[in-house]
Amino acid sequence: MIIIDILQETFWSLSANKVRSGLTILGIVIGIASVITMVSIGQGAQNSIASSIQSIGSNLIIIFPGTQRGGGINAGRGSAQTLTLDDADAIKSEIQNIKAVAPEVSRRYQVTAKGANTNTQIVGTIPEYLAVRNVSMDRGAFISEQQIRSSAKVAVLGSSARDDLFGANSNPVGQTIRIKNVDFDVIGITLAKGGSGFSNPDDSIYVPISTAQHFLAGDIFVSTISVAANDQNTMTAVQQQISDLLLHRHALSDPQSADFSLINQTDIIATASSITSTFTMLLASIAGISLLVGGIGIMNMMLTTVTERTREIGLRKAVGIRKEYILWQFLSEAVTLTFFGGVMGVLLGWLASVGITRLAGLVTVISPSSILLAFGVSAGVGIVFGFYPAKRAANFSPMDALRYE
Amino acid sequence: MIECKNLVKVYETGDVDTIALKGVSFKIEKGEFVAIIGPSGSGKSTLMHILGALETPTDGAYFLDGKEVSKLDEDELSNLRQEKIGFVFQSFNLLPRTTVLRNVMLPLLYTETTQAQREERARLCLKYAGLEEGKYNNLSNQLSGGQIQRVAIARALINNPSIILADEPTGNLDTKTSHVVMKAFQELHRQGHTIAIITHEPEIAEFADRVISIRDGIIESDQKK
Numbered sequence: 001m002i003i004i005d006i007l008q009e010t011f012w013s014l015s016a017n018k019v020r021s022g023l024t025i026l027g028i029v030i031g032i033a034s035v036i037t038m039v040s041i042g043q044g045a046q047n048s049i050a051s052s053i054q055s056i057g058s059n060l061i062i063i064f065p066g067t068q069r070g071g072g073i074n075a076g077r078g079s080a081q082t083l084t085l086d087d088a089d090a091i092k093s094e095i096q097n098i099k100a101v102a103p104e105v106s107r108r109y110q111v112t113a114k115g116a117n118t119n120t121q122i123v124g125t126i127p128e129y130l131a132v133r134n135v136s137m138d139r140g141a142f143i144s145e146q147q148i149r150s151s152a153k154v155a156v157l158g159s160s161a162r163d164d165l166f167g168a169n170s171n172p173v174g175q176t177i178r179i180k181n182v183d184f185d186v187i188g189i190t191l192a193k194g195g196s197g198f199s200n201p202d203d204s205i206y207v208p209i210s211t212a213q214h215f216l217a218g219d220i221f222v223s224t225i226s227v228a229a230n231d232q233n234t235m236t237a238v239q240q241q242i243s244d245l246l247l248h249r250h251a252l253s254d255p256q257s258a259d260f261s262l263i264n265q266t267d268i269i270a271t272a273s274s275i276t277s278t279f280t281m282l283l284a285s286i287a288g289i290s291l292l293v294g295g296i297g298i299m300n301m302m303l304t305t306v307t308e309r310t311r312e313i314g315l316r317k318a319v320g321i322r323k324e325y326i327l328w329q330f331l332s333e334a335v336t337l338t339f340f341g342g343v344m345g346v347l348l349g350w351l352a353s354v355g356i357t358r359l360a361g362l363v364t365v366i367s368p369s370s371i372l373l374a375f376g377v378s379a380g381v382g383i384v385f386g387f388y389p390a391k392r393a394a395n396f397s398p399m400d401a402l403r404y405e
Numbered sequence: 406m407i408e409c410k411n412l413v414k415v416y417e418t419g420d421v422d423t424i425a426l427k428g429v430s431f432k433i434e435k436g437e438f439v440a441i442i443g444p445s446g447s448g449k450s451t452l453m454h455i456l457g458a459l460e461t462p463t464d465g466a467y468f469l470d471g472k473e474v475s476k477l478d479e480d481e482l483s484n485l486r487q488e489k490i491g492f493v494f495q496s497f498n499l500l501p502r503t504t505v506l507r508n509v510m511l512p513l514l515y516t517e518t519t520q521a522q523r524e525e526r527a528r529l530c531l532k533y534a535g536l537e538e539g540k541y542n543n544l545s546n547q548l549s550g551g552q553i554q555r556v557a558i559a560r561a562l563i564n565n566p567s568i569i570l571a572d573e574p575t576g577n578l579d580t581k582t583s584h585v586v587m588k589a590f591q592e593l594h595r596q597g598h599t600i601a602i603i604t605h606e607p608e609i610a611e612f613a614d615r616v617i618s619i620r621d622g623i624i625e626s627d628q629k630k
Contacts, residue, residue: 001519004520005515006515012503312500312501314498315494317483318494319511319512320483320485320488320512321483321511321514322480322483323479324480325515399450399459402494402498
């Protein structure tokens, strides 16, 4: 009975001041909606970065050549030429728990075809590249072992490279492209994958690694070696074994002086998500300020209400309604306002996220935890900002309140 | 039924102590109709607050139905008001923009009664107070002065109180309406209710059977008709 009484009194008194209640709710609605929207943008960014890193391949370890130093000039990580095809072969034959090893020679070149031209990444690699990097074929075939042995002048186009050179959705298999004055026959097109964080696999042209070394780079070095481990749990061990093997092969005893470096995908994801979660926090705390302002709006309204209804509170107390019920009633009014504000704010925030995805093309993710958080915060705001006015009302002395003008 | 023994009330306002009651003793028996009269500042309002369990005396004892009220804490005083006292306030103090029925049911809020029981009781009291049934769902601001007074009386009756206390019930009314209100109290008295009225107008006090006159915090005279 008591709870029903409190809810009924709350309903009556809030509906007696519809405009004021509505405007107060609006403050909370905007606060909650902006928290939900901002967090959804942040989490969307986090997810899309993580998934684009995942799209490079799974359980991937990438080996880069070390830094080239000459005359005190640091040319930057990966600038040295220390990795060879033999290193890749050694990793493949000597390390356990790996699925595939794909060395690659990549460099950007100007590419021409039938009058169109573009500057794109030319990746010289081997058939295992498909498995290591999760690439699949749309049309034709990928590079074969035979083509590597014969240094065949064949090329597989990424879908974006194909679009740039031959037009969208065309089928240029059998036609010719020209890279660094060498003609290549197009033998296949890869399936579009979507952009990844580092290099766009769709905007690449794949050629046999031997062809790339002989006709394009002119040396025996490779730019990176990608290794796919069998599963995530063995990655650290595999990474350590590769490191040891390469140190041994390069005749280096001190790991500090290694002429190569290893990056594993899990680390990249962890780094990227720590950046995006900071970003999410930043957005959420900016939105949180508007929630705070909304809460102060609630307190302001409740204080006005309490002052306005002083006589009524005095009457209630005089006819024997206990102090605690006066407190509960006013607290319940504040919490009800924030609760409805919370519900509407979640809906509005959700709509705004959908709108942002539609109009701005940003990926947004609304997680149940952000909804729960929003509800928790709005109920909390109601209690915190409603308590002081409610306490004030409950402590009125009945006869003073009755005589209040 | 009501017994006051040597009631003293001192208000501490800053450094100055104001003595509102300087030792007031009297008894009110069941079924009496008492008017407490005095000029403003005489202490009659303080006495009313003590009788109505809104305040406790600084010294002395107040018994209602044999129970000592002067020793109760705030929550116990609330309960006592809810169970035993019916108030009719100056200018009646109805809840604004609220139906007649809800106004009458107000004292029963947060008690262990169902909505149906409360409404039944409220209708009974309204009928008793003489408000026509068509007005029960009207809002309080749609009523005339006489109707408001009937609603206020019905509200005072809803908890079946031991005593009905009226604080300047005619304070804001013209002479004609004042007399209508006082007739209504006389009618309640005739039906066996115990009534105490606070007023500063001698002609209003004339409607009661007994007049206690207060001045400067002490009883000046206590006359029964």
